[in-house]
Amino acid sequence: MSVQSSTAPASAPSPVGLGMPQVPRTRRSREEVEAAAPVAGAKRVLLAAPRGYCAGVDRAVVAVEKALEHHAAPVYVRKEIVHNRHVVDTLTERGVVFVDELDEVPEGALTVFSAHGVSPAVVAEAADRNLQTIDATCPLVTKVHREAVRFAKQEKQILLIGHTGHEEVEGTYGEAPEHTTVINDVAEARAVQVEDPGNLIWLSQTTLSVDETLEIVSVLRERFPNLQDPPSDDICYATSNRQAAIKTISPECDLVIVVGSANSSNSVRLKEVAEEYGATRAERVDYANQVDESWFEGVATVGLSSGASVPEVLVQDVLALLADYGYAQVDEVVTAEEDIMFSLPKELRAQLKRVGDEGRALGGRRRPQG
Numbered sequence: 369m370s371v372q373s374s375t376a377p378a379s380a381p382s383p384v385g386l387g388m389p390q391v392p393r394t395r396r397s398r399e400e401v402e403a404a405a406p407v408a409g410a411k412r413v414l415l416a417a418p419r420g421y422c423a424g425v426d427r428a429v430v431a432v433e434k435a436l437e438h439h440a441a442p443v444y445v446r447k448e449i450v451h452n453r454h455v456v457d458t459l460t461e462r463g464v465v466f467v468d469e470l471d472e473v474p475e476g477a478l479t480v481f482s483a484h485g486v487s488p489a490v491v492a493e494a495a496d497r498n499l500q501t502i503d504a505t506c507p508l509v510t511k512v513h514r515e516a517v518r519f520a521k522q523e524k525q526i527l528l529i530g531h532t533g534h535e536e537v538e539g540t541y542g543e544a545p546e547h548t549t550v551i552n553d554v555a556e557a558r559a560v561q562v563e564d565p566g567n568l569i570w571l572s573q574t575t576l577s578v579d580e581t582l583e584i585v586s587v588l589r590e591r592f593p594n595l596q597d598p599p600s601d602d603i604c605y606a607t608s609n610r611q612a613a614i615k616t617i618s619p620e621c622d623l624v625i626v627v628g629s630a631n632s633s634n635s636v637r638l639k640e641v642a643e644e645y646g647a648t649r650a651e652r653v654d655y656a657n658q659v660d661e662s663w664f665e666g667v668a669t670v671g672l673s674s675g676a677s678v679p680e681v682l683v684q685d686v687l688a689l690l691a692d693y694g695y696a697q698v699d700e701v702v703t704a705e706e707d708i709m710f711s712l713p714k715e716l717r718a719q720l721k722r723v724g725d726e727g728r729a730l731g732g733r734r735r736p737q738g
């Protein structure tokens with residue numbers, strides 16, 4: 369873990385802000401920060417890192433931006449491209465039409481599948497309607513889909529740990545519905561009935577609580593000792609890293625603010641993890657203007673983080689607000705460095721190549737230098 373210290377911005381940056389977290393500019397050792405820790409009553413912010421945009425979200429948002437650049441609006445997106453109010457509203461203003469189902473899209477129109485993935489039935493429906501599609505499913509979600517297909521072919525029963533109704537779970541379940549049972553929580557793990565206890569594997573949604581998933585797996589393994597593990601972690605690096613960072617800061621925080629939308633699984637998990645790991649209080653907000661002044665009563669240390677679908681500009685807005693309330697000292701606590709980037713969806717890459725726009729073929733944005 370390392371810590372950087374700075375002063376919060378005096379005003380919010382540009383309102384668009386679909387961007388990766390800013391790269392820290394200065395570093396201090398943990399000992400230096402502890403030595404400089406505020407005495408009673410002094411106000412500071414512990415800013416968690418990593419936070420905000422992951423590689424899969426960045427790729428999906430860039431894919432929609434590129435689609436808008438090279439096609440006449442409207443560009444249709446099935447479901448929210450990522451679960452963030454600001455991203456959806458900003459892209460809507462730019463000409464994107466978000467739909468719940470494909471029957472709302474005119475025949476032949478350009479349609480982007482969201483980062484959460486779709487089932488084969490949705491892909492087939494798009495083909496039936498002659499839609500031009502760009503599949504912005506995160507590669508780490510696609511990996512889980514492939515696992516589901518592979519283990520279904522081996523006639524295994526898949527116990528898919530995840531939340532019923534979440535788009536990602538619908539997509540993964542749809543790969544092998546006859547072989548898959550969704551497990552929402554510990555109670556369902558205790559109750560699930562299986563056909564052959566010796567032929568089971570568990571998989572999971574990518575954005576779950578690491579601790580809760582381990583607890584569910586432990587209950588399942590107690591009941592079914594031969595339960596097979598997935599070949600590699602299904603909970604993704606971004607979810608794990610953001611939870612690890614918030615676990616580190618929470619014990620020192622009187623208040624933790626998580627920026628993220630209510631339907632963002634990983635953002636909601638961050639708030640829960642903050643509460644479990646010792647924050648006196650944790651709140652989730654979409655925007656700085658939802659922060660309530662009453663939360664600051666008696667608060668010396670505020671923790672701040674954001675979900676994997678949250679543009680950094682929204683965090684900077686909260687930092688500016690905190691500075692107004694006297695929390696101007698900001699110590700960024702870095703528990704992991706991330707440099708993962710994914711290539712843009714292949715349909716888009718081919719198109720960008722044709723028009724000579726390959727500048728962002730990797731799908732990642734340039735991180736600010738400094």
Ligand code: SF4
Nearest residue numbers: 422424425506574604
């Ligand atoms: S949270 Fe994880 S699985 Fe979801 S888009 Fe980001 S990297 Fe991909």
